[in-house]
């Protein structure tokens with residue numbers, strides 16, 4: 495069965511609650527699609543108003559982060575159960591900005607992936623290499639390490655439902671999109687890694703996005719690659735352009 499495309503916006507630390515509702519209203523007619531799953535991953539404080547604003551549309555809401563503990567003395571953190579109760583369906587785990595600025599390592603991310611599944615959230619697990627690693631020629635070794643460590647203890651049935659986002663760090667927020675060939679090559683490599691870790695059916699089912707300066711001009715080429723099932727979009731998800739990315743065909 496063909497995999498359904500999924501295009502997710504990562505709003506990052508942008509949009510106050512009132513700005514978020516305004517953006518969701520503006521994007522409503524532009525992101526309507528029968529063929530593509532659309533997700534807005536929004537700041538925690540925007541979740542409740544955005545869930546309300548997209549009610550009755552094809553848009554699902556995601557979180558940009560969560561903590562792996564059930565509840566308790568973890569000041570400032572948000573649990574998976576809180577996200578579910580607020581109407582969240584997806585959660586970004588392991589974005590390079592969290593790995594880099596907040597020192598989240600693969601052992602921690604593995605706990606978050608487990609907790610997300612346990613709570614009924616769909617993880618969007620990010621992986622990606624720095625420019626330095628790419629130039630050293632170890633891109634795929636690095637990505638395989640990330641995928642393997644982040645998915646320890648995760649079952650094939652769980653992996654079949656999740657989303658993996660390949661985001662080369664050098665392409666995030668830089669305006670420098672990976673070439674279609676570079677993006678397809680790594681997404682194919684990720685699928686091969688999943689086939690080795692699990693089986694061919696799991697690799698066939700898992701959805702793999704490309705992320706890194708995707709825009710209205712690059713989306714069609716990227717998303718029509720055999721192993722790219724949509725995109726994780728930062729900057730362009732805050733503009734009307736996001737509608738063109740969703741309706742890339």
Ligand code: PEP
Pocket residue numbers: 504661665666667668669705706707708726727728729730
């Ligand atoms: C991202 O933050 O996931 C991202 C891909 O950002 P941008 O599209 O702005 O490069």
